[in-house]
Amino acid sequence: MKNIYKLFLIGLVLAGGTISCTDSELAIDSLYNGVDKTGAFIRTIEQPFQLVSATNPANNFIAATIEVQEGQGDVNTFTEVRIYISTFNDQDQLEPTLDTSGSPLGESLLSTLPAADFTPSEQNRLPSNAFNIPTQTVIDLYPEAVFTLPTFIFVRLELELADGRIFTNTNVGPTVATGNYFQAPFAYNIIFLNN
16 A cells, blocks of 8 residues: 555656646746846946035045946946936926026036946946046036035936947836836936035
8 A cells, every 4th residue: 555655656746747847838938038138237236425515525426336237147248338417406307407697507428437447246246337426526517507505416327238229217117217126227316515
Protein backbone atom coordinates (compact mmCIF):
# COMPACT_ATOMS: atom_id res chain seq x y z
CA MET A 1 0.00 0.00 0.00
CA LYS A 2 2.88 2.36 0.79
CA ASN A 3 4.30 1.74 -2.67
CA ILE A 4 1.00 2.70 -4.29
CA TYR A 5 0.95 6.00 -2.39
CA LYS A 6 4.59 6.67 -3.31
CA LEU A 7 3.91 5.96 -6.99
CA PHE A 8 0.81 8.15 -6.88
CA LEU A 9 2.75 10.98 -5.18
CA ILE A 10 5.64 10.73 -7.66
CA GLY A 11 3.18 10.73 -10.56
CA LEU A 12 1.43 13.78 -9.14
CA VAL A 13 4.73 15.65 -8.72
CA LEU A 14 5.83 14.79 -12.28
CA ALA A 15 2.48 15.84 -13.71
CA GLY A 16 2.59 19.12 -11.75
CA GLY A 17 6.16 19.79 -12.90
CA THR A 18 5.25 19.15 -16.53
CA ILE A 19 2.20 21.38 -16.39
CA SER A 20 4.04 24.21 -14.65
CA CYS A 21 6.84 24.22 -17.24
CA THR A 22 4.59 25.07 -20.17
CA ASP A 23 4.38 28.62 -21.48
CA SER A 24 1.57 30.65 -20.06
CA GLU A 25 -1.16 31.79 -22.40
CA LEU A 26 -2.57 34.40 -20.04
CA ALA A 27 -3.37 37.83 -21.45
CA ILE A 28 -0.91 39.55 -19.09
CA ASP A 29 1.95 37.37 -20.33
CA SER A 30 1.25 38.11 -23.98
CA LEU A 31 0.95 41.80 -23.14
CA TYR A 32 4.26 41.82 -21.23
CA ASN A 33 6.02 39.99 -24.07
CA GLY A 34 4.91 42.75 -26.45
CA VAL A 35 6.12 45.65 -24.29
CA ASP A 36 9.03 47.73 -25.59
CA LYS A 37 11.76 47.38 -22.97
CA THR A 38 14.30 49.60 -24.74
CA GLY A 39 13.42 52.85 -22.99
CA ALA A 40 15.60 54.66 -20.47
CA PHE A 41 15.25 56.80 -17.39
CA ILE A 42 17.30 58.78 -14.92
CA ARG A 43 17.11 57.60 -11.32
CA THR A 44 17.88 60.10 -8.56
CA ILE A 45 20.30 58.64 -6.01
CA GLU A 46 20.72 61.82 -3.92
CA GLN A 47 17.96 64.43 -4.09
CA PRO A 48 18.75 68.16 -4.27
CA PHE A 49 17.64 70.40 -1.41
CA GLN A 50 14.02 71.48 -1.74
CA LEU A 51 14.94 74.96 -0.49
CA VAL A 52 18.02 76.86 -1.64
CA SER A 53 19.19 80.41 -1.07
CA ALA A 54 21.47 82.93 -2.70
CA THR A 55 23.67 83.70 0.29
CA ASN A 56 23.58 80.90 2.87
CA PRO A 57 26.63 78.64 2.28
CA ALA A 58 24.72 75.67 3.71
CA ASN A 59 22.24 75.67 0.82
CA ASN A 60 23.38 78.08 -1.90
CA PHE A 61 23.67 75.29 -4.47
CA ILE A 62 21.57 72.69 -6.28
CA ALA A 63 23.28 69.30 -6.08
CA ALA A 64 22.11 65.82 -6.98
CA THR A 65 23.50 62.41 -7.84
CA ILE A 66 21.81 60.58 -10.70
CA GLU A 67 22.17 57.28 -12.52
CA VAL A 68 20.99 56.14 -15.94
CA GLN A 69 19.20 52.88 -16.64
CA GLU A 70 18.44 51.70 -20.14
CA GLY A 71 16.10 48.81 -20.81
CA GLN A 72 16.65 46.09 -18.22
CA GLY A 73 19.92 47.69 -17.08
CA ASP A 74 22.10 45.53 -19.29
CA VAL A 75 23.04 48.12 -21.95
CA ASN A 76 24.55 51.61 -21.87
CA THR A 77 24.18 53.41 -25.16
CA PHE A 78 23.25 56.87 -23.92
CA THR A 79 25.36 59.75 -25.18
CA GLU A 80 24.66 62.51 -22.65
CA VAL A 81 22.44 64.02 -20.01
CA ARG A 82 21.54 67.70 -20.42
CA ILE A 83 20.56 69.94 -17.51
CA TYR A 84 18.10 72.75 -18.27
CA ILE A 85 16.98 75.44 -15.89
CA SER A 86 14.07 77.87 -15.80
CA THR A 87 12.54 80.05 -13.09
CA PHE A 88 8.93 80.64 -12.11
CA ASN A 89 6.97 82.80 -9.70
CA ASP A 90 4.77 79.86 -8.68
CA GLN A 91 5.36 76.21 -7.86
CA ASP A 92 3.08 74.98 -10.68
CA GLN A 93 5.28 76.52 -13.41
CA LEU A 94 2.41 78.64 -14.72
CA GLU A 95 3.90 82.11 -14.11
CA PRO A 96 7.41 82.44 -15.52
CA THR A 97 9.83 84.89 -13.95
CA LEU A 98 9.88 88.16 -15.89
CA ASP A 99 12.79 90.39 -16.81
CA THR A 100 12.89 94.15 -16.17
CA SER A 101 10.99 94.84 -19.40
CA GLY A 102 8.18 92.42 -18.45
CA SER A 103 9.17 89.63 -20.85
CA PRO A 104 9.15 86.05 -19.54
CA LEU A 105 12.47 84.33 -19.10
CA GLY A 106 12.79 81.07 -20.97
CA GLU A 107 14.48 77.77 -20.29
CA SER A 108 18.27 77.68 -20.64
CA LEU A 109 20.68 74.83 -21.16
CA LEU A 110 22.93 74.96 -18.13
CA SER A 111 25.20 71.94 -18.48
CA THR A 112 25.84 68.78 -20.47
CA LEU A 113 27.12 65.61 -18.82
CA PRO A 114 28.70 63.31 -21.45
CA ALA A 115 28.37 59.55 -20.98
CA ALA A 116 32.15 59.29 -20.58
CA ASP A 117 31.88 61.25 -17.30
CA PHE A 118 29.58 58.64 -15.72
CA THR A 119 30.96 55.89 -13.47
CA PRO A 120 29.23 52.78 -12.06
CA SER A 121 27.19 53.54 -8.95
CA GLU A 122 27.80 51.60 -5.75
CA GLN A 123 24.14 50.76 -5.37
CA ASN A 124 23.15 49.39 -8.80
CA ARG A 125 26.41 49.43 -10.80
CA LEU A 126 24.68 51.65 -13.36
CA PRO A 127 26.32 54.77 -14.87
CA SER A 128 26.09 57.59 -12.33
CA ASN A 129 27.23 61.18 -12.02
CA ALA A 130 26.78 64.08 -9.62
CA PHE A 131 26.17 67.72 -10.47
CA ASN A 132 26.39 70.85 -8.37
CA ILE A 133 24.94 74.17 -9.55
CA PRO A 134 25.68 77.24 -7.40
CA THR A 135 22.62 79.45 -7.07
CA GLN A 136 24.82 82.36 -8.15
CA THR A 137 24.92 80.66 -11.57
CA VAL A 138 21.14 81.08 -11.81
CA ILE A 139 21.43 84.75 -10.88
CA ASP A 140 24.23 85.25 -13.43
CA LEU A 141 22.26 83.37 -16.10
CA TYR A 142 19.34 85.79 -15.74
CA PRO A 143 20.90 89.19 -14.91
CA GLU A 144 17.73 91.08 -15.89
CA ALA A 145 15.39 88.82 -13.86
CA VAL A 146 12.92 90.25 -11.40
CA PHE A 147 12.91 87.43 -8.87
CA THR A 148 9.93 87.14 -6.53
CA LEU A 149 10.25 85.87 -2.99
CA PRO A 150 10.24 82.95 -3.28
CA THR A 151 11.14 82.06 -6.83
CA PHE A 152 10.91 78.46 -8.00
CA ILE A 153 13.82 76.99 -9.94
CA PHE A 154 12.75 74.22 -12.28
CA VAL A 155 15.65 71.91 -13.15
CA ARG A 156 14.85 69.58 -16.06
CA LEU A 157 17.00 66.63 -17.10
CA GLU A 158 17.12 65.29 -20.62
CA LEU A 159 18.62 61.90 -21.52
CA GLU A 160 19.75 61.26 -25.09
CA LEU A 161 20.40 57.74 -26.37
CA ALA A 162 22.79 56.83 -29.18
CA ASP A 163 19.85 56.12 -31.52
CA GLY A 164 18.67 59.74 -31.13
CA ARG A 165 15.76 59.12 -28.78
CA ILE A 166 15.40 61.68 -25.99
CA PHE A 167 13.72 61.02 -22.65
CA THR A 168 12.59 63.83 -20.36
CA ASN A 169 9.67 64.73 -18.08
CA THR A 170 7.33 65.49 -21.01
CA ASN A 171 7.51 62.12 -22.79
CA VAL A 172 7.25 59.63 -19.93
CA GLY A 173 4.19 58.37 -18.11
CA PRO A 174 2.80 60.13 -15.05
CA THR A 175 4.16 57.47 -12.70
CA VAL A 176 7.70 58.24 -13.85
CA ALA A 177 7.24 62.02 -14.18
CA THR A 178 6.03 62.33 -10.58
CA GLY A 179 9.07 60.47 -9.31
CA ASN A 180 7.06 57.54 -7.98
CA TYR A 181 8.79 55.07 -10.28
CA PHE A 182 12.41 54.38 -9.29
CA GLN A 183 12.87 57.98 -8.05
CA ALA A 184 13.07 59.10 -11.67
CA PRO A 185 11.17 62.38 -12.12
CA PHE A 186 13.48 63.91 -14.80
CA ALA A 187 12.84 67.28 -13.07
CA TYR A 188 13.17 69.03 -9.73
CA ASN A 189 11.11 71.98 -8.52
CA ILE A 190 13.19 73.90 -5.99
CA ILE A 191 12.23 76.87 -3.82
CA PHE A 192 14.76 79.68 -4.21
CA LEU A 193 15.13 82.47 -1.66
CA ASN A 194 17.17 85.10 -3.52
CA ASN A 195 18.13 87.15 -0.50
